[in-house]
Amino acid sequence: MKRKKQGIFCILSALFFSFSSCVAAPTSSLEKPPQTSPTTYVLREETDVNGHRAVYYSDGTFQDVGRAVPLDFSPSAAREKYGYQYFSANEEKGEGLCKLYEATVSFLGDFHRSDKDIAEKNGTYTVGSVNYAQYGLTREEATAVWKLVYTEYPEFFWLKNQVRYDSKNLSFLTVSEYATAESRAQTQAAIEAAARECDDYFSVYDSETERALVIYEYLLTTLTYAYEEDGKTPQDDRWAHSVAGTGTHRSGVCETYAKTFDFFCDLFALECITISGEGVHGESSGGHAWNVVKIDGAWRAVDATWADREEMYREWFGVPASEFAQTHVASTPADGWGVDYQFGLPEISEERLFPVRLTENGKDLGMYASVDSALKKMTNEGSRYEITLQADTSVTAKGKLHIGKVEFDAAATPKAASLKIIGRRSEEGTQTELVAKNALALRCPLTVENLSFTLPALTENGFTLIKLGENTEITIGKRENGV
Numbered sequence: 001m002k003r004k005k006q007g008i009f010c011i012l013s014a015l016f017f018s019f020s021s022c023v024a025a026p027t028s029s030l031e032k033p034p035q036t037s038p039t040t041y042v043l044r045e046e047t048d049v050n051g052h053r054a055v056y057y058s059d060g061t062f063q064d065v066g067r068a069v070p071l072d073f074s075p076s077a078a079r080e081k082y083g084y085q086y087f088s089a090n091e092e093k094g095e096g097l098c099k100l101y102e103a104t105v106s107f108l109g110d111f112h113r114s115d116k117d118i119a120e121k122n123g124t125y126t127v128g129s130v131n132y133a134q135y136g137l138t139r140e141e142a143t144a145v146w147k148l149v150y151t152e153y154p155e156f157f158w159l160k161n162q163v164r165y166d167s168k169n170l171s172f173l174t175v176s177e178y179a180t181a182e183s184r185a186q187t188q189a190a191i192e193a194a195a196r197e198c199d200d201y202f203s204v205y206d207s208e209t210e211r212a213l214v215i216y217e218y219l220l221t222t223l224t225y226a227y228e229e230d231g232k233t234p235q236d237d238r239w240a241h242s243v244a245g246t247g248t249h250r251s252g253v254c255e256t257y258a259k260t261f262d263f264f265c266d267l268f269a270l271e272c273i274t275i276s277g278e279g280v281h282g283e284s285s286g287g288h289a290w291n292v293v294k295i296d297g298a299w300r301a302v303d304a305t306w307a308d309r310e311e312m313y314r315e316w317f318g319v320p321a322s323e324f325a326q327t328h329v330a331s332t333p334a335d336g337w338g339v340d341y342q343f344g345l346p347e348i349s350e351e352r353l354f355p356v357r358l359t360e361n362g363k364d365l366g367m368y369a370s371v372d373s374a375l376k377k378m379t380n381e382g383s384r385y386e387i388t389l390q391a392d393t394s395v396t397a398k399g400k401l402h403i404g405k406v407e408f409d410a411a412a413t414p415k416a417a418s419l420k421i422i423g424r425r426s427e428e429g430t431q432t433e434l435v436a437k438n439a440l441a442l443r444c445p446l447t448v449e450n451l452s453f454t455l456p457a458l459t460e461n462g463f464t465l466i467k468l469g470e471n472t473e474i475t476i477g478k479r480e481n482g483v
Contacts, residue, residue, distance in 0.1 A: 049269045050211060052204040064204040071199065071267055073192055075112065075155055078105040082273050083148035086343035090333075096135035100145045103130050108149065108156050108172065115181040118174055125160075125179045129169040139165050144341035146170055151274050151342075154259035157191065157242040158184050163339075175238045187239075190247030194222070194260075195267055201394040208270060208295045209355055210367035210393060212302070215264045216317050217395035219246075219257055219304045226251040254279075257305040258289040265293055273299075276342060277330040279306075290328055296369055298349040303328065312399035314390070318353025318369065354406040357391035360384070367391055371408035371421075371434075378414035386420045389432050389451065405433040412441040419444050423451025425471055439478075448472055 043056045051069030056062040078084050078101050087097040107130050118125045132142035146163045150156070158178035164171040178184050198218045202211065223246060226235035234253045239245045245252025246260045258274045265272035271294040279288030290303040300317075301324040307316040331342035351370065358365045358374040360383050368374040371387060378385045389406050403426045413419050423432030432451040439457035447466040457478035458465065467474055 048205050050202060050206065051269075052202060052206075054204045066204075067199060071192070071195060073155065073188075073195075073267075075105065075109045075153055076266060078102040081148075081152045082271075082346075083152050083343050087145075087148075090344065093137060093141065096137050097141065097145055100130070100132050100135045100137060100142060101149060104145060104149045104170070104172075105153065108153070108159065112156060112158075112184075117181055118179040120176065120179070124164075125174045125176060126164075127159075127172045127174055129171045131169050132165070133168040138337070139167070140337035142170055143339055144337045146172075147339050147341055148343065151276065152262075154243045154263040154274070155191075157187060157239075157244040160238065161241065177238065187244050187248055191243050192247075194247045194250075195264060197222075198264055199268070202268065203394070205366065207366045207368065209353070209369045209373075211268050212265065212270055212293050212295055212300075213314075213317060213355055213367070214393045214395055215261055215268065215270075216302060216304055216307070216314075217312060217393055217399065218264075219260060220308050220312050221395055221398040222246070222250055223257060223260075223308065224251045225305070225308065226253055226256070254289045254305040257308070258291050261291050261293075261302065261304055265291075270294065273346075275328075275330050275345065277328060280327050280329060285329075288328065292346065292348055295353070296373070298351065299346045300351075300353060301328070301348050310400070311402040312396065313402045314353075314355070315402075315404065317355075318349075318351070320350045320352050321348035322350060323352075324348070352407065354389070354408075355391055356406075357388040359386045359388075367393070371406065372410050375408075375410050375414055378416055378419070381415045382417055384418045384420075385414070385416055386422065388422045388424075389434060390424055403430045403432055405435060407435045407437055409437050410440070411438045413443050413446055416444040418447065420447040420449065421451070421453075422449045423471075425450055431471055448474065 039058070041058050043058050045053055045055050047053045047068050051067055051071070053065050053068035054062045055065055084098055084101050087101060088094045091097055107128060111127050118127060132139070142165065143163060150159055150161065158174045160173040160175050162173055164173065178187065198215060201214050201218060206214070226240040226245060226249065227233060228235055239248055240252045241255040242252070243256065243260045243263050245256035262272045262274045273292050274289060275292060276287070276289050278285045290301070290305070292299045292301055295318070301319045301321060303316040307313045330345055331340060333341065333344055335341065354370045355367050356371055356374050357367050358377060360380070365377065368377065371389070374387050390401065390403065392401070403424060421434065423434060425431040434448070434451050434453045436455035439459065440455050441459040442461050442463040442465065445463050445466065447468060449468040450471045452473045454475045455477070458476045465474065
């Protein structure tokens, strides 16, 4: 049983440094493959953006055959990273900063792939150095580059959260537990095993919403927050501040949650950024890390650490920017160079994510970010559509999903043969609350089931709103029979 956290802050390890001199395809319900027969044959095979493959048969069915493209655990190119791109577009010394970023990633990547053992010297384990002076940078600017590489490459789990420098060079460190190639290889194998375990929860053609939510829920059902022996102080060991915690301990502090989410997003074809700053609860605050992930073209705020309770909460998945900023204060470029530097953030969406599942004529069309997103996909007037609120992923069964409120903005239902919206009910008897922010005009028959549905006004336009089951409540501020 997970320990329920009471307003936990994940205290990031102190980052410090010293002078060395002083120191396209359709979605589907994934039907079973057809029985072998002389008239059934394979038409084609397709692989989705996440590397999973579908086999299509002549009778119109297809089979999800799982991962077809091996996961690539090699470090991404520096030019693909948000921080590199931010340096290039926004900083006066962007060219030099980018060159040092690339040189740092190249050096650390070579060591990451090596079988090199690091000997202790004067109490430290120095991996090696990169000359920053040749790029016309100050030591503070060079340290800022290191900070972004440390943040944006969670696969470098062995990289210590300290850097040393002199007048020309940055020196990168590791810790004793990762000083040998054997220890790093064992940890890497554990991290890769966790990633493959998460991958088992994906299906072919999973939407970006579903892939991000699977990763989020995998972390909630797999990790526990890491404490020292007193059960109160956040764990300070290196593993607890990196993806190593996910692989070797199934535990960690906020850095483990955020960096694993980031790393897995990169593996599973999603754009993601890890953010550091302050987490705020009332009058209290503390160092914290979280993520923003791009879903359907918009950046969304995610905090898996704060969501990890005895129940599975989605309240920290896709939080509106203005609301998120009340409890998460990100570091900014204005905080200065050095280890406090952080790139400027992209614009984060004000839309709250309420993941739903959509079907058309009984065929699963996949998971969408919200009721509004699903409604926009209903374009066939002759089709029967069904929206399942607070829809399960393949991970949800491992946890107990918190039942809460779902909102939508749409002012009209789609033109269709019918629309059905289904909520869910918890073991304790609570049920989904669906709230329409705007007056709703019916343009097709609407059925609601197993939920509490509240809307300010309803124009029926000759169609009907049908109530089903004992667990359904409908509250309408004003009801009109329109033309």
